[in-house]
Amino acid sequence: MATSTAVHLQNRVLLAKIHFSICYNLMKSTLFSLVFSLLLFPVFSQGIKFEEGTFPQLVNLARQQHKLLMVEVYLNGCPHCAALAPVLQEKKVGDFFNPAFVSTKIEANSAISKELQQQKGITYPEFPLLFFFDANGQLIHQASPAERPNREEFIREVIKHGNEALTPSLRTGNYAARYAKGERGSEFLVNYGKYAKATKDVARQTQIGADLAKLLTKPADMESANGFYIISRLLNDFQNPMAKHFFANLPKYQKYNTSENPKAVKDAAEAIIYNTLYGARTNSLKSSEVVAMREAMVRLGNPAKVVAPRTLLKELEAHFREKNTPAATARFNEYRRIATMDFLDYSYIVRLFNEKATDNSYAPALAGWVTDGAKLFNPGNANHTKDKLADLHNECSKAYLKIGKKSEAKKAVQEALNIAKAAKINTKPYTDQLAKCN
Missing domain, CATH: 3.40.30.10 (Glutaredoxin)
Incomplete structure (x- = not known):
């Protein structure tokens, strides 16, 4: 009996040990899983x-x-x-x-x-x-x-x-009020400039750029990392003093071309030029400014015939504002020598001269443009429509009429009318022009 009781107790002790071992291992496993989860996934939970x-x-x-x-x-x-x-x-x-x-x-x-x-x-x-x-x-x-x-x-x-x-x-939404009160610290202006750029407040961005140029006047400051940051991110005016220094000293900024951005300097320069051409001063640019920007893009390594189309219209518009039609005519003739032209290019430019030129000195040259443009008409091109071809000849007629060459004007509009009749399109613009030539 004593022996049986001893065995029974031994078995109970053994079972207790087994039970404890199982519970302990389970606890360790659960604890390990919890710790592992916390170590593995803290990013997603905190x-x-x-x-x-x-x-x-x-x-x-x-x-x-x-x-x-x-x-x-x-x-x-x-x-x-x-x-x-x-x-x-x-x-x-x-x-x-x-x-x-x-x-x-x-x-x-x-x-x-x-x-x-x-x-x-x-x-x-x-x-x-x-x-x-x-x-x-x-x-x-x-x-x-x-x-x-x-x-x-x-x-x-x-x-x-x-x-x-x-x-x-x-808040940056309160920057306008702070600016109006006279705040002009460099950090404030940089942050305000980024806010103006993000919200497309072009005029404000231009003014902030001018304010920053008053703070960074020394070459060392303009050529510093902070100076290049402002030039590349915030300036939108080619005439800004910092921008002028930048374009006059491009080699000194080449150190900011990195493996991460090997075209940092070129991108910054072209951004300033683009924003000037199409920014707040786009309708008041001088022809000399546009020419300077075109030349700057060439100095950046862009071929002249690639650069020319980017500035052509802005150059012509500036010449027209300056009432210098001969200069506009010369520029387009120069452009024709280096650029690859399309029928639609001629169609647009011919109308532009007829509408914007401030004198009639361009008219003789326009006749040659129409002849060259008409040769590029391609019936297989969906954008080269017969009404546009007819309009091209009609614009030639208008130019001739401006300089008193009625017979040439009549011949040009008759060509337009013939095209319109054959294509079965509206002939009224051309019959109206024909009446003016009689």
């Missing part, structure tokens, strides 16, 4: 919670939660965007942003990004960008988080921009 949806849906969600909407715009392949991504998933950043903002992220070339740009009238001056919108979907703040030397500083940088979005007096 940082900013990004929502998906259309812009109106996200604005509505933010309104319901009594929050602001934050939109991160990133660009695939952008190293600065890649550097920011893990910072946005830091616990400190999530703890700050999630209670105050509904957040989303969009790729710059995505369909939702294009819709956002169209709906809000914004563009992207650089990447990455943070846009902040209020409960009505109005843009109130914009920020460009700068990379910092270590993670803690980068976290503080991102949270700083969030704090600014929450503080009305610090």
